[in-house]
Amino acid sequence: MTDTDTxxxxxxxxxxxxxxxxxxxxxxxxxxxxxTLFAPAAFRPHLFALIAFSLTIARTREAASNPMAGEIRLxxxxxxxxxxxxxxxxxxxVAAALDDAIVKRxxxxxxxxxxxxxxxxxxxxxxxxxxxxxxxxxxxxxxxxIRLGGLxxxxxxxxxxxxxxxxxxxxYGITGLxxxxxxxxxxxxVYLPADxxxxxxxxxxxxxxxxxxxxxxxxxxxxRALARRHLAAYAAARGTIAPAARAAFLPVALVxxxxxxxxxxxxxxxxxxxxxxxxxxxxxxxxxSRRGA
Numbered sequence: 001m002t003d004t005d006t007x008x009x010x011x012x013x014x015x016x017x018x019x020x021x022x023x024x025x026x027x028x029x030x031x032x033x034x035x036t037l038f039a040p041a042a043f044r045p046h047l048f049a050l051i052a053f054s055l056t057i058a059r060t061r062e063a064a065s066n067p068m069a070g071e072i073r074l075x076x077x078x079x080x081x082x083x084x085x086x087x088x089x090x091x092x093x094v095a096a097a098l099d100d101a102i103v104k105r106x107x108x109x110x111x112x113x114x115x116x117x118x119x120x121x122x123x124x125x126x127x128x129x130x131x132x133x134x135x136x137x138x139x140x141x142x143x144x145x146i147r148l149g150g151l152x153x154x155x156x157x158x159x160x161x162x163x164x165x166x167x168x169x170x171x172y173g174i175t176g177l178x179x180x181x182x183x184x185x186x187x188x189x190v191y192l193p194a195d196x197x198x199x200x201x202x203x204x205x206x207x208x209x210x211x212x213x214x215x216x217x218x219x220x221x222x223x224r225a226l227a228r229r230h231l232a233a234y235a236a237a238r239g240t241i242a243p244a245a246r247a248a249f250l251p252v253a254l255v256x257x258x259x260x261x262x263x264x265x266x267x268x269x270x271x272x273x274x275x276x277x278x279x280x281x282x283x284x285x286x287x288x289s290r291r292g293a
Contacts, residue, residue: 025048163240
């Protein structure tokens with residue numbers, strides 16, 4: 001086999017890997033999928049690789065039979081990122097696409113390891129202890145993904161907006177967790193901070209058994225207010241984002257309409273599914289792209 005044949009085979013493998021990542025994101029994270037379509041085409045494969053990695057790690061609990069099995073899966077990803085995994089890591093299309101993104105876009109590997117470490121929380125049924133812990137969790141996951149996307153788009157230049165990414169990710173992450181509350185509660189997971197629940201006399205059992213009640217409604221209102229405070233801080237810091245990196249922030253345009261949908265009459269945190277029509281999401285993303293996120 002010639003060097004040219006080897007390069008062609010590698011390119012074909014990456015084409016498959018990138019296509020796999022795009023399909024995975026389209027099916028599993030449509031909001032980020034649509035937002036990525038507004039980024040320049042040359043950057044989309046690596047952006048989809050980042051999101052596919054995040055989505056794969058987020059699904060560890062449902063893919064594993066128990067927490068220990070989940071820990072093993074997460075350790076495989078740590079080892080893969082650090083070059084210590086056994087076997088052909090690039091046989092995994094998400095790992096292959098992610099590695100290409102890290103190498104070609106000169107991304108640090110530690111943020112990916114930190115994201116994995118944050119997701120260990122998902123494997124267990126303990127409530128989120130405090131508001132600060134929730135903000136930290138969202139920072140290591142949603143904020144990190146925005147920041148990494150900005151680094152890809154900036155092509156090695158400083159994308160700016162580190163604080164903006166932090167606040168944007170926390171607002172986006174909290175909103176997503178509130179939307180997912182019905183599914184998480186049925187699965188025994190409680191991302192609502194225990195200190196807020198205690199303030200309103202709500203227990204973990206009230207959440208996971210579906211009892212809910214007025215206290216839970218008030219706790220969720222507090223979390224919406226927290227998301228909006230971070231959204232306002234993001235807006236104040238938006239000017240620090242390099243123009244090239246702004247497309248990484250587009251999903252944040254969907255935060256406010258999702259929060260507003262949770263404030264309609266009859267909203268039940270444990271049973272109401274919060275959705276926005278696709279045309280409206282696309283319109284919000286388009287409008288945000290026109291004004292630079």
